[in-house]
Amino acid sequence: MHVNPKQRRRHSAEFKAQVLAACAEPGASVAAVALSYKLNDNLVHQWRRGRGASPVPSSTSTTVAESAPQFIALSLPLSPPTSAPAPAPAIAAVAVEAILLEFKRGALGVSVTWPVSAAADCAAWLREVLR
Structure with missing residues:
Protein backbone atom coordinates (compact mmCIF):
# COMPACT_ATOMS: atom_id res chain seq x y z
CA MET A 1 0.00 0.00 0.00
CA HIS A 2 1.42 3.37 -1.03
CA VAL A 3 0.93 6.38 1.26
CA ASN A 4 0.37 9.74 -0.41
CA PRO A 5 3.27 11.97 0.76
CA LYS A 6 1.08 15.08 0.40
CA GLN A 7 -1.49 13.78 2.85
CA ARG A 8 -1.47 15.74 6.10
CA ARG A 9 -0.81 13.98 9.36
CA ARG A 10 -3.13 14.50 12.32
CA HIS A 11 -1.57 14.83 15.78
CA SER A 12 -3.39 14.24 19.04
CA ALA A 13 -3.76 16.96 21.66
CA GLU A 14 -1.61 14.89 24.04
CA PHE A 15 1.20 14.70 21.46
CA LYS A 16 1.03 18.46 20.85
CA ALA A 17 1.14 19.10 24.60
CA GLN A 18 4.18 16.83 24.89
CA VAL A 19 5.99 18.72 22.10
CA LEU A 20 5.06 22.11 23.59
CA ALA A 21 6.26 21.00 27.03
CA ALA A 22 9.60 20.00 25.50
CA CYS A 23 9.84 23.45 23.89
CA ALA A 24 9.19 25.11 27.27
CA GLU A 25 12.20 23.45 28.89
CA PRO A 26 15.03 25.90 29.71
CA GLY A 27 17.55 26.04 26.88
CA ALA A 28 15.39 24.07 24.43
CA SER A 29 15.17 25.31 20.86
CA VAL A 30 11.99 24.85 18.86
CA ALA A 31 13.99 23.60 15.86
CA ALA A 32 15.77 20.92 17.90
CA VAL A 33 12.54 19.75 19.54
CA ALA A 34 10.76 19.63 16.17
CA LEU A 35 13.62 17.63 14.68
CA SER A 36 13.58 15.15 17.58
CA TYR A 37 9.84 14.53 17.02
CA LYS A 38 10.28 14.44 13.21
CA LEU A 39 8.15 17.59 12.75
CA ASN A 40 8.62 20.78 10.78
CA ASP A 41 9.67 23.61 13.08
CA ASN A 42 7.13 25.96 11.43
CA LEU A 43 4.36 23.60 12.53
CA VAL A 44 5.64 23.65 16.13
CA HIS A 45 5.84 27.47 16.02
CA GLN A 46 2.17 27.50 14.93
CA TRP A 47 1.26 25.25 17.84
CA ARG A 48 3.12 27.59 20.22
CA ARG A 49 1.14 30.55 18.87
CA GLY A 50 -2.07 28.61 19.52
CA ARG A 51 -2.99 27.77 15.94
CA GLY A 52 -3.76 24.15 15.25
CA ALA A 53 -3.62 23.13 18.91
CA SER A 54 -6.82 21.67 20.27
CA PRO A 55 -7.77 21.75 23.97
CA VAL A 56 -5.53 19.57 26.11
CA PRO A 57 -6.76 17.13 28.77
CA SER A 58 -6.39 18.41 32.34
CA SER A 59 -3.51 16.05 33.20
CA THR A 60 -1.13 17.76 30.74
CA SER A 61 -2.66 21.23 30.65
CA THR A 62 -0.83 22.26 33.83
CA THR A 63 2.52 21.65 32.14
CA VAL A 64 1.68 23.99 29.27
CA ALA A 65 0.09 26.60 31.55
CA GLU A 66 3.15 26.75 33.82
CA SER A 67 5.34 27.84 30.89
CA ALA A 68 3.05 30.75 29.96
CA PRO A 81 8.53 66.69 45.56
CA THR A 82 8.78 70.05 43.79
CA SER A 83 7.63 72.16 46.78
CA ALA A 84 10.63 71.46 49.03
CA PRO A 85 14.08 72.55 47.84
CA ALA A 86 16.51 69.68 47.54
CA PRO A 87 19.59 69.87 49.77
CA ALA A 88 22.87 70.52 47.98
CA PRO A 89 24.88 67.32 47.64
CA ALA A 90 28.26 67.17 49.36
CA ILE A 91 29.74 65.49 46.29
CA ALA A 92 28.87 66.60 42.78
Whole structure:
Protein backbone atom coordinates (compact mmCIF):
# COMPACT_ATOMS: atom_id res chain seq x y z
CA MET A 1 0.00 0.00 0.00
CA HIS A 2 1.42 3.37 -1.03
CA VAL A 3 0.93 6.38 1.26
CA ASN A 4 0.37 9.74 -0.41
CA PRO A 5 3.27 11.97 0.76
CA LYS A 6 1.08 15.08 0.40
CA GLN A 7 -1.49 13.78 2.85
CA ARG A 8 -1.47 15.74 6.10
CA ARG A 9 -0.81 13.98 9.36
CA ARG A 10 -3.13 14.50 12.32
CA HIS A 11 -1.57 14.83 15.78
CA SER A 12 -3.39 14.24 19.04
CA ALA A 13 -3.76 16.96 21.66
CA GLU A 14 -1.61 14.89 24.04
CA PHE A 15 1.20 14.70 21.46
CA LYS A 16 1.03 18.46 20.85
CA ALA A 17 1.14 19.10 24.60
CA GLN A 18 4.18 16.83 24.89
CA VAL A 19 5.99 18.72 22.10
CA LEU A 20 5.06 22.11 23.59
CA ALA A 21 6.26 21.00 27.03
CA ALA A 22 9.60 20.00 25.50
CA CYS A 23 9.84 23.45 23.89
CA ALA A 24 9.19 25.11 27.27
CA GLU A 25 12.20 23.45 28.89
CA PRO A 26 15.03 25.90 29.71
CA GLY A 27 17.55 26.04 26.88
CA ALA A 28 15.39 24.07 24.43
CA SER A 29 15.17 25.31 20.86
CA VAL A 30 11.99 24.85 18.86
CA ALA A 31 13.99 23.60 15.86
CA ALA A 32 15.77 20.92 17.90
CA VAL A 33 12.54 19.75 19.54
CA ALA A 34 10.76 19.63 16.17
CA LEU A 35 13.62 17.63 14.68
CA SER A 36 13.58 15.15 17.58
CA TYR A 37 9.84 14.53 17.02
CA LYS A 38 10.28 14.44 13.21
CA LEU A 39 8.15 17.59 12.75
CA ASN A 40 8.62 20.78 10.78
CA ASP A 41 9.67 23.61 13.08
CA ASN A 42 7.13 25.96 11.43
CA LEU A 43 4.36 23.60 12.53
CA VAL A 44 5.64 23.65 16.13
CA HIS A 45 5.84 27.47 16.02
CA GLN A 46 2.17 27.50 14.93
CA TRP A 47 1.26 25.25 17.84
CA ARG A 48 3.12 27.59 20.22
CA ARG A 49 1.14 30.55 18.87
CA GLY A 50 -2.07 28.61 19.52
CA ARG A 51 -2.99 27.77 15.94
CA GLY A 52 -3.76 24.15 15.25
CA ALA A 53 -3.62 23.13 18.91
CA SER A 54 -6.82 21.67 20.27
CA PRO A 55 -7.77 21.75 23.97
CA VAL A 56 -5.53 19.57 26.11
CA PRO A 57 -6.76 17.13 28.77
CA SER A 58 -6.39 18.41 32.34
CA SER A 59 -3.51 16.05 33.20
CA THR A 60 -1.13 17.76 30.74
CA SER A 61 -2.66 21.23 30.65
CA THR A 62 -0.83 22.26 33.83
CA THR A 63 2.52 21.65 32.14
CA VAL A 64 1.68 23.99 29.27
CA ALA A 65 0.09 26.60 31.55
CA GLU A 66 3.15 26.75 33.82
CA SER A 67 5.34 27.84 30.89
CA ALA A 68 3.05 30.75 29.96
CA PRO A 69 4.46 34.23 30.57
CA GLN A 70 3.53 35.70 33.91
CA PHE A 71 2.78 39.27 34.92
CA ILE A 72 5.91 41.17 35.88
CA ALA A 73 5.42 44.07 38.30
CA LEU A 74 7.64 47.07 37.61
CA SER A 75 8.39 49.73 40.18
CA LEU A 76 9.29 53.19 38.96
CA PRO A 77 11.14 55.62 41.21
CA LEU A 78 9.06 58.49 42.52
CA SER A 79 10.15 61.96 41.45
CA PRO A 80 11.18 64.22 44.35
CA PRO A 81 8.53 66.69 45.56
CA THR A 82 8.78 70.05 43.79
CA SER A 83 7.63 72.16 46.78
CA ALA A 84 10.63 71.46 49.03
CA PRO A 85 14.08 72.55 47.84
CA ALA A 86 16.51 69.68 47.54
CA PRO A 87 19.59 69.87 49.77
CA ALA A 88 22.87 70.52 47.98
CA PRO A 89 24.88 67.32 47.64
CA ALA A 90 28.26 67.17 49.36
CA ILE A 91 29.74 65.49 46.29
CA ALA A 92 28.87 66.60 42.78
CA ALA A 93 26.86 63.51 41.84
CA VAL A 94 23.89 63.48 39.50
CA ALA A 95 21.01 61.16 40.40
CA VAL A 96 19.66 59.53 37.26
CA GLU A 97 16.19 58.03 37.40
CA ALA A 98 16.04 54.67 35.69
CA ILE A 99 13.66 51.84 34.89
CA LEU A 100 14.94 48.51 36.14
CA LEU A 101 13.63 45.38 34.38
CA GLU A 102 14.44 41.95 35.78
CA PHE A 103 13.60 38.78 33.85
CA LYS A 104 13.87 35.22 35.12
CA ARG A 105 13.29 32.06 33.14
CA GLY A 106 14.42 28.91 34.85
CA ALA A 107 18.00 29.39 36.04
CA LEU A 108 18.60 32.33 33.69
CA GLY A 109 18.20 35.87 35.05
CA VAL A 110 18.66 39.16 33.18
CA SER A 111 18.56 42.74 34.53
CA VAL A 112 18.13 45.73 32.22
CA THR A 113 18.38 49.37 33.30
CA TRP A 114 16.69 51.97 31.10
CA PRO A 115 16.61 55.77 31.61
CA VAL A 116 13.18 57.13 32.56
CA SER A 117 13.60 59.86 29.95
CA ALA A 118 13.33 57.15 27.26
CA ALA A 119 10.35 55.29 28.77
CA ALA A 120 8.55 55.11 25.39
CA ASP A 121 11.58 53.40 23.83
CA CYS A 122 11.70 51.02 26.80
CA ALA A 123 8.03 50.13 26.29
CA ALA A 124 8.60 49.45 22.57
CA TRP A 125 11.64 47.28 23.34
CA LEU A 126 9.74 45.38 26.04
CA ARG A 127 6.87 44.64 23.61
CA GLU A 128 9.39 43.10 21.21
CA VAL A 129 11.04 41.03 23.93
CA LEU A 130 7.71 39.65 25.18
CA ARG A 131 6.49 38.59 21.72
